Amino acid sequence: MWKVTLRGITTKKLRFLLTASSVMLGVAFMSGTMTLTDTVRATFDDLFRDINEGTDVVVRGVQPFESDFGDVPRRPVPAALLPAVREVPGVATAEGLVEVPYAQIVDEANEPVGNPGLGAPSFGFSWTDDEDLNPMTLQPGGHAPAAADEVVIDKGSADAGGIAVGDTVRVLTQQEVKEYEVVGIAKFGAADSPAGASIVMFTTEEAQRINNFRDQYSSIAVVGDGSVSQQELAERIARSALVGSDVEIVTGEALIEENQDQLAENIGFFNTALLVFAFVALFVACFIIYNTFQITVAQRTRELALLRAIGASAAQVRRSVIAEALAVGLAASALGLGLGILLSVVLKNLLNTLGFDIPATDVVVTPDTVVWAFVVGLLVTVLSAVLPARRAARVPPVAAMRDVAVERPTNFGRRLLIGGAILALGAAVLVYGLFATPDDAVAFIGFGAFTVFIGVFVLGPLIVRPVARVLGRPLVLVKGVTGTLARENAVRNPRRTAATAAALMVGVALVGFITIFAASAKKSIAHAIDQQLKSDFLVQGGTGFAMVPLSPTVAETMRTVPELSVVAPVRFDAVLVGGEQAFVTGADPATSSELVDFDVREGSLRDLTADGIAVSERYADDNDLGMGDLVVVTFPATGDVPMEIEAIYSRREMAGDFLITLDAWATNFLPQQQYDSLVMARLAPGADADAARAAIEEALEPYPTAKVRDNAQYKEDQAASVNQVVNLVYALLFLAIVIATIGIVITLMLSIYERTRELGLLRAVGMTQSQMRSSVRWESVIIALLGTALGLVIGLFFGWAVVAALRDEGFTRFAAAPGQLLVIVVVAAVVGVVAGVYPAWRASRLDVLRAIATE
């Protein structure tokens, strides 16, 4: 029995390889992702260890809360603690350090160094001469900053901006823009800069000034004299120093672990996102494995029956099919793992060229990755082959005497019932997950979508014939008998065609969904801007989703432009409201309500005080709150602050659910969080828009990250940010489409093999090679279009459901994006043509005589 299995594999090498390749690609994606994240993690784990190596204990402010919306900074530490810490027995040295969250170097050409808002971060810190506490090493020819206008910068930034010691650079921070003399260039160990970040090192006093610190540090770093453990030293400091409740003390080891955990969490998100796409690819591969085995079992009916007739048991036949699947899975896993490791190297280099300078380290392949590659590869292949194996086992010995059985007729009613039930269940679970938003909404949505695909897959064979008839009609008219043959061949095995098309359907459905989702997002954003924005210009730091801080001096500068009548800076940041994570908007109520139509329902925004808050109508309704009620907001600086509702507004797309005054912001946010996110402005009556723009741009010349946008451009920027994400998703779904294409190739090859005699006959009675190729190619196109049609219907449904569910989140507009969907159809047709190339060539090269002589 094993010999038969093995022989079967070795004689059909190409089919074996193609089948394995579908799973291999999925495994490669998965193991590549895992290897990349493991490598990046290992690299940074080392990095954090290097940075903090000399630090034994850190005294730092507490972090009042955590937020998924961004890093919530820690509170500063009183400088008065430093002498007390230094007194503690066992402390060798202690230094007050200041971290500047945003410091952007601008080079001589007035260009920001690095890639603001998109690439690695730009930040600063205070220079310390203590080598144990300073991760940077000065390069020869420079010295530490000694005056308020002296800085040291990292070598990466110096090289990127063509900056040398002695040059003058401007640095953008939350203060006014300021010129500094570069007095030194420093490296980060062997690297030019940590992970491509751009770093400015100031004197401690200057860093404090930038952060608005008054006798405060970000932290106090302590080096022990070696007489006691880090733990003991930390405890001693906690006991003897004047440590208040705002301060926490951690050991250097704990800090390293904390950094590593933080990074693991960030990478974990990235990892999960990529693994979702690997899962999609493997899901598509399941269809292909299933289909390939199903077809080959059908084609081998006689052979299997003969085996049964000469004494093989049903279980042996079943095991032989499973064994073949195991072999496919094993090959796919091994090749996929290898390819995945290569892929991770390529991706890492890609990240490097994008500016995320990941220091060169060896690729880290963990045992986990290897185990997962094999477990998943084998599981996917073997599970997909279970049904075909059962079918093989059911072949009766007597079938050896009969002609090769054609596909069993479809039991219409039963299939409709089962498929319909699965589809309905999937749709119901999906809709429940979306609209009822249970705790595990994502799990419900994922399972629902998965089940919808299975349902359509089961229903597929019923749909193939009518849909292909319609799709093939123009073909028959244009191509005549070649077209007829293509169409009829596409529908002669509905189950086979349906399974092949289903593989493509999954990819197309997701692409279609993303397309509709993005189009709806863009339309909704544009609608919100049109409806609510009454300003003429918007100034943002950068143009992407990532908000680059703007110094409040940007707004001040704009106020001096005579062409502008109203200038309103706006801030966004993370807080907790009633214990829940939220975004709060800070703005001057008077000016901002002139520039944004909030549609105030109760109270007046103009009367908003520093102790009050304006909330959206939705938040008020959902929480049963009204005017005068108290909302507890947890701020980074002040902790829990009860604020009175002084206004309720209905339009929440621009400001979100909560709005406070800039005075309230100044009090409640930390001193280093006093920057603007964007500035809105209105044209003075009678002023010319172009002249005003030129005037603003001129005034803001010292701030090259500040981009002046009119409303149309703002819309474009927002659309461009959406497109960026969408293009990334397209790229990731590309793999699923490639795998589906392989599926079409396999099915066509198997079909052609099966039709050898028929093809020979066609050639004998006068079909030319090019007609033969054309016929196979169009058959491929019909299968591809069939998968696309099914996929688009599902994609439209997903898109509609998700957009409808997110109506309250600002998705007020649904856009079916017919133009883009048409592009998908065209691309699918091209996929069909491409998939058909090789099988068509094979079919046309058939030896006529051998074909008609084949038994």
Place this chain on the structure above:
Amino acid sequence: MGPSGSGKSTLLHCIAGLDRLTSGEVWLGELALSQLSERELTKVRRDQVGFVFQAFNLIPTLNALENITLPMALAGRRPDDEWLDRVIDTVGLRDRLTHRPSELSGGQQQRVAVARALASRPQIVFADEPTGNLDSRSGAEILSFMQRAVREFGQTVVMVTHDPIAASYSDRVVFLVDGRIVDEIHDPTADSVLRKMRELGD
């Protein structure tokens, strides 16, 4: 005619443009087949030659009429309707035209094949054991259709067979042994053919 392995089918494949010659020449009317490209050969098969094979003569996805007109459809020509009607009536398929091969009996399938071979008015029709898979009644039907095509339409038919009864429908029987022509009979009967076969076998 000839015993198994005598080269009947090979000869047929060669003169029909299905196989390439290692030496020698094949003339079909004015055409030297050995000088034609694969593309030109395909055209010759489509336009000037008709085929009837022993089995698997029809494309299962096309109905009877589509199968009959297949060579012309491939050439992008419209069939001559009058002629087509005559052929269809001759083989008696009028009420079966929209049926697929799987819905036809073996005899009916071969009749469709004969109709296809005749429909494009080829210079010559090649039939390779056309009755080999049929019962004697259906076989006799097919043979008489082909005979009528010769008598009434003046169609040239070359048939390979090892069945003396089938051979008796022809005007001339050529005998092959080991790839060589060894004898021939004009106006054969089943008996005369059988006798000759026995002679050759000895």
